[in-house]
Amino acid sequence: MDEDSKLDPDTQECLHLISAFLAMEPTHSLIFFARECGKGLITNQVQDFIWQYCINKTMNEENRPSDLYVKNFLKKVIVEVESSSIEVMDELYEQFSYYMTSVKDGFERGNSRVYKRISFLFPNVSSCSRVEKIVIPLQCSVNMLEGDTGVDKSVASIVITDINMCSVWPSSLFLSEFILSHPDIFSNKSCFEVGSGVGLVGISLAYVKASKIILTDGDLSTLANMKHNLELNQLKMQTKMSQIKCKHLPWESASEEELQGFKPDIVLGADVIYDPLCLPDLLRVLTNLLSQKISNGCTKDKLYDAGDDTLLLKTTPNDCNSLESVHHDNKFGSQPDAAKERQPVAYLATVIRNMETFDCFMKLANEAHLSVLDITESCKPLNLLPYMRSYDRPSIRFFRINSS
Numbered sequence: 001m002d003e004d005s006k007l008d009p010d011t012q013e014c015l016h017l018i019s020a021f022l023a024m025e026p027t028h029s030l031i032f033f034a035r036e037c038g039k040g041l042i043t044n045q046v047q048d049f050i051w052q053y054c055i056n057k058t059m060n061e062e063n064r065p066s067d068l069y070v071k072n073f074l075k076k077v078i079v080e081v082e083s084s085s086i087e088v089m090d091e092l093y094e095q096f097s098y099y100m101t102s103v104k105d106g107f108e109r110g111n112s113r114v115y116k117r118i119s120f121l122f123p124n125v126s127s128c129s130r131v132e133k134i135v136i137p138l139q140c141s142v143n144m145l146e147g148d149t150g151v152d153k154s155v156a157s158i159v160i161t162d163i164n165m166c167s168v169w170p171s172s173l174f175l176s177e178f179i180l181s182h183p184d185i186f187s188n189k190s191c192f193e194v195g196s197g198v199g200l201v202g203i204s205l206a207y208v209k210a211s212k213i214i215l216t217d218g219d220l221s222t223l224a225n226m227k228h229n230l231e232l233n234q235l236k237m238q239t240k241m242s243q244i245k246c247k248h249l250p251w252e253s254a255s256e257e258e259l260q261g262f263k264p265d266i267v268l269g270a271d272v273i274y275d276p277l278c279l280p281d282l283l284r285v286l287t288n289l290l291s292q293k294i295s296n297g298c299t300k301d302k303l304y305d306a307g308d309d310t311l312l313l314k315t316t317p318n319d320c321n322s323l324e325s326v327h328h329d330n331k332f333g334s335q336p337d338a339a340k341e342r343q344p345v346a347y348l349a350t351v352i353r354n355m356e357t358f359d360c361f362m363k364l365a366n367e368a369h370l371s372v373l374d375i376t377e378s379c380k381p382l383n384l385l386p387y388m389r390s391y392d393r394p395s396i397r398f399f400r401i402n403s404s
Contacts (some may be wrong), residue, residue: 191266
């Protein structure tokens, strides 16, 4: 193939195709982006690009997309190309033939996890230096392979299992976009997350230089998977230290003394309003975290004591402080510099799958004297995941909560 005819991986269409592939987006989304790269067709140039940047480049990487996923993608590419009367590239045929003999249509027992890389793509502004891309690798559950949440939305009661707790939930994507869009809210702040899942929100907080990050979950296997993801991302970060502490914290058994000892500036939660039976315990946790007064002193140089559950992560040289600073008033929870004390604020993102469950949450929040403000429309994050067609952003509601 003529060198001049090759596609540029830095163009928007090509970047979206690569990002969707690494995130293991549904294969029909990849076909959509492949067509965009070829102006409507998966041309020879597009096939070469898929082979070079999606298949061949990741083939020998430890944290690559699953072989079954690549096999299904190749099958759809070949069918699409053949239906357009375009010649299929030999390398694609050969790789698909290899997968046909070596990969079964289903995951082997004990291989229920896959690796996804979530790429946050920042707008390019030529007048100033900005982060163009942050890529966060995560070990996740196969239940989210086609962009689902692992939850049967047809039933009123939503049961969360160990497997889908290790999935990338849509609200964690939204919350991570918000953090990376507004780094000044979280920089040098002590942050505490309830129900941290795969750890995506915590890693995003590390990129914006939160001074303290405590990630919690009530499930031990989920916590182990989260720690693995933090270690995985340690290799991707290169300068200033941020400390992340993982803690096993079942809501029902967390003591008042333990909760009040954390003293966070900001509490975060993604898709934690899912089961009415858990809501009283969740509200008790939030009430204890949000009702305490915090000194307005700088927490920049204060770190938690190192221990077995502590990981030191670093941020990239061109990290999110290169994003344009955005002015935030009190709707974001900021306080006047002259104030000696302030109260913590919580940000919760959630998909309301069952209105009765959400109404129950609001009732319990009111009884606990918590103020819940819907800021979905007023505090939208940047669209940093434009290639994620499975990510239903409009379904997510965003709330600011503090003690009244």
